[in-house]
Amino acid sequence: MHALQKCLLVTAVTCLIQNALGSEIINGKKADEKSMQYMASVQNNKKHTCGGFLVSKDFVMTAAHCRFENPKSLSVVLGTHDLRKENKKMRYGVKMICRHPAFKEVANGNDIMLLKLSKKVPLGNKKPIKLIPLPIQKLNLEENEICSVAGWGPTEPGKSGYVNELQVLDVPIINKDKCQKLWRRTLKNVICTGGYKAKSGICQGDSGGPLVCNESAVGIVSFNNNNSCKYPDVPNVYTDISQFLPWITDILKKKKCKG
Incomplete structure (x- = not known):
């Protein structure tokens, strides 16, 4: 009985987690427009799906449970805190999806993913985008x-x-x-x-x-x-x-x- 109760508890907690992503x-x-210039809107078919952040000129980090199987449908918007102001120059394609190989579900951890952008992001003091x-x-x-x-x-x-x-x-x-x-x-x-x-x-x-x-x-x-x-x-x-x-x-x- 104790083993069964423990199993049911683990199952219940896992369900709570799976229903609570985000x-x-x-x-x-x-947010102040001049702060957090590393923030990224990860979008599927040009619709905001997950957050992310720029960690190099060509990689954005996000969560592995943001499941994207087809890079062609993905894009990343950088350089604005207001998604109404996004334009073509702010949008970057995704060339490669690097999900952590040990990730299965959030309950087991390893919830990390890197997205390789289709081109390098221009950086500099006068640019609206920065690395974190x-x-x-x-x-x-x-x-x-x-x-x-x-x-x-x-x-x-x-x-x-x-x-x-x-x-x-x-x-x-x-x-x-x-x-x-x-x-x-x-x-x-x-x-x-x-x-x-x-x-x-x-x-x-x-x-x-x-x-x-x-x-x-x-x-x-x-x-x-x-x-x-x-x-x-x-x-x-x-x-x-x-x-x-x-x-x-x-x-x-x-x-x-x-x-």
């Missing part, structure tokens, strides 16, 4: 350290689609052991923030956005709890980028996917 920003604020640095070693973030997350998802629970103007939210780091107890499951290679004891956090609609701490992208929006997004709730969960540095470095260096 990153609408609940109770955030409009990645960690150079495994992280040890302090509990309650304040970071930020951004996205174009709806700003109210229960809404669908996306908003035109990028929203941003400050979120506190939550202790990993505490996070696992609240989720009642083992969470591999993740960072937990927000949603718990707070009326703000992420929700459905726009996964793949960056968790930014000390001006570096340290996490990728992965999942939260159920579809309601009625906070306070359990902590929001992000992929810990620092756990995948060899895989990332190899792809960025060789300009192709690593199996």
Whole structure:
């Protein structure tokens, strides 16, 4: 009986996670146009689907659960926080999809993906697009350290689609052991923030956005709890980028996917 109850609990939690992908920003604020110039709108058939962020001149990072099988239908918009202002110069095709080979579902971690763009992004002081640095070693973030997350998802629970103007939210780091107890499951290679004891956090609609701490992208929006997004709730969960540095470095260096 104990084994059966444990199995049912794991199944239930997995279902909650699978129904909770995304990153609408609940109770955030409009992002400053001159901030977060690394933000990317990942689009399928020119429709915003996921968030992302520019990590090199020809690669955008996002979440692996943003499932795209055909690069030809994909494009990435860079250089604007307002999706109503996008134009042809801001749109980049996707040449290659590099999903982490160990990814199966968000409940098992490894929720990270790199998209190789069809052309290099022009960078410079006078350009509206910038790179965001990645960690150079495994992280040890302090509990309650304040970071930020951004996205174009709806700003109210229960809404669908996306908003035109990028929203941003400050979120506190939550202790990993505490996070696992609240989720009642083992969470591999993740960072937990927000949603718990707070009326703000992420929700459905726009996964793949960056968790930014000390001006570096340290996490990728992965999942939260159920579809309601009625906070306070359990902590929001992000992929810990620092756990995948060899895989990332190899792809960025060789300009192709690593199996």
